[in-house]
Amino acid sequence: MVKLKDIILEADILVTSNPKNSIIKDAAVYVSNGLIRGVGTKIEIHKEFSATKIVDGNNKILSPGLVNTHSHSVQTFLRGKADDFALLDWLKKVVLPGEARFTSEEVYNSSLLGFAEMIRTGTTTANDMLTTHDSDSGIKAAKEIGIRTRIGKMLMDYSNEFPEIVTEDTDTIIESARKQIDEHHQTQNGRIKYSLNPRFLLSCSSELMKLIVETQSEYEDLMIHSHASESQAECAKVVKIFGDNYFRSLKKLDVLGSETILAHGIWLDEEEYDLVKQTNTRITHNPSSNCKLASGICDVLKYHKFDTIVGIGTDGPPCNNNFDMFRDMRLAAFLQKVKHLDEMALPAEKVLKMATIEGAQAINWGTEIGSIEVGKKADLTLVNINKVNSLPLYNPVSHLVYSASGKDVSMTMIDGEIVFQDGNYLTTDIEKVKRAATEYQEKWKE
Numbered sequence: 001m002v003k004l005k006d007i008i009l010e011a012d013i014l015v016t017s018n019p020k021n022s023i024i025k026d027a028a029v030y031v032s033n034g035l036i037r038g039v040g041t042k043i044e045i046h047k048e049f050s051a052t053k054i055v056d057g058n059n060k061i062l063s064p065g066l067v068n069t070h071s072h073s074v075q076t077f078l079r080g081k082a083d084d085f086a087l088l089d090w091l092k093k094v095v096l097p098g099e100a101r102f103t104s105e106e107v108y109n110s111s112l113l114g115f116a117e118m119i120r121t122g123t124t125t126a127n128d129m130l131t132t133h134d135s136d137s138g139i140k141a142a143k144e145i146g147i148r149t150r151i152g153k154m155l156m157d158y159s160n161e162f163p164e165i166v167t168e169d170t171d172t173i174i175e176s177a178r179k180q181i182d183e184h185h186q187t188q189n190g191r192i193k194y195s196l197n198p199r200f201l202l203s204c205s206s207e208l209m210k211l212i213v214e215t216q217s218e219y220e221d222l223m224i225h226s227h228a229s230e231s232q233a234e235c236a237k238v239v240k241i242f243g244d245n246y247f248r249s250l251k252k253l254d255v256l257g258s259e260t261i262l263a264h265g266i267w268l269d270e271e272e273y274d275l276v277k278q279t280n281t282r283i284t285h286n287p288s289s290n291c292k293l294a295s296g297i298c299d300v301l302k303y304h305k306f307d308t309i310v311g312i313g314t315d316g317p318p319c320n321n322n323f324d325m326f327r328d329m330r331l332a333a334f335l336q337k338v339k340h341l342d343e344m345a346l347p348a349e350k351v352l353k354m355a356t357i358e359g360a361q362a363i364n365w366g367t368e369i370g371s372i373e374v375g376k377k378a379d380l381t382l383v384n385i386n387k388v389n390s391l392p393l394y395n396p397v398s399h400l401v402y403s404a405s406g407k408d409v410s411m412t413m414i415d416g417e418i419v420f421q422d423g424n425y426l427t428t429d430i431e432k433v434k435r436a437a438t439e440y441q442e443k444w445k446e
């Protein structure tokens with residue numbers, strides 16, 4: 001990591017995601033001790049501040065770092081291992097056995113590779129779920145590479161569906177989660193926050209959900225992150241076991257609320273949308289995952305109509321198959337247009353907000369990250385616009401959402417530290433991580 005006291009980042013175009021959606025040409029940002037202290041034109045910033053380092057932003061857009069509101073970094077070594085399944089078979093045949101057999105070293109390297117791909121593609125914050133076992137190794141990976149994250153072990157104690165996989169008993173789960181909270185929550189200058197991650201209702205007993213809610217209430221700023229109402233087959237099983245639709249069942253278990261974020265949320269009835277609104281529950285939309293697993297299309301516009309905060313997530317590599325948020329921004333826009341047969345359904349400006357400031361708000365981090373404003377944490381990304389896929393460029397927001405890809409990212413800064421620049425990973429030995437991925441591939445190639 002390049003330790004810097006202060007730095008000036010320049011850019012041809014600055015996209016702020018601030019309340020006015022300001023865009024500044026020939027811009028610069030002054031960063032000191034991890035915080036944004038000045039935002040303006042190059043002339044203004046250089047007049048007011050001097051810094052020990054200046055990053056040249058010629059032919060670049062400077063944007064807030066992207067916020068991935070639903071990821072499974074640990075599944076990275078299962079990329080390409082689970083194609084063309086629907087959700088329940090995908091879980092049963094590949095993902096759950098795959099997660100279960102990871103060694104501690106593989107949890108570490110698989111998560112590290114996932115986080116490396118995120119910072120490579122402009123993501124500075126991830127709302128991440130790990131495995132039931134050896135999850136400390138995944139948290140260690142997040143701490144080392146420098147990503148900002150809400151992260152925690154996967155919580156599962158029960159299942160009619162996957163009895164051979166689920167091995168932890170209810171009390172052990174809570175005990176180990178509490179130990180991890182004490183060790184990791186609010187560490188690394190507040191960059192790491194723990195999260196309680198019950199996988200989904202089909203793998204969690206009512207008793208476990210009750211204990212999770214109780215545990216959450218004892219800590220400050222501790223979110224619950226789970227999956228809900230993803231596929232119709234899953235929802236039918238939830239009705240059978242819990243006696244009601246998914247979101248009403250969650251409400252009865254007291255899981256809904258402003259400190260809960262739920263992934264997918266596709267098959268809701270009118271009353272369930274209203275429950276989400278009344279409880280101020282947050283939703284993460286995961287367009288690639290929903291398409292690949294043939295789960296359905298989340299009605300983002302409906303959530304917006306109900307004033308629900310919706311972020312954008314990639315989900316994990318077995319259902320995407322990457323962590324490039326640029327792809328998911330583009331697909332999020334396209335899916336709503338085609339779902340509603342309305343070209344204005346989700347314009348680029350709104351999608352970029354969902355992937356930056358609204359994503360940050362969805363994980364209750366919006367006062368500190370998600371936009372380029374004085375006083376906020378310096379989580380920033382520079383995107384190269386001097387490329388064949390970039391020109392001509394009339395509207396930088398349209399460019400970021402529809403034309404750009406993660407490969408165009410030239411620099412990523414988190415908490416004022418540069419973690420990726422010009423192809424170099426500054427916080428991790430990327431060749432070592434890649435070797436570990438290839439070794440895993442050889443081990444499990446059949």
Ligand SMILES: [Zn+2]
Nearest residue numbers: 227263315316
């Ligand atoms: Zn997921």
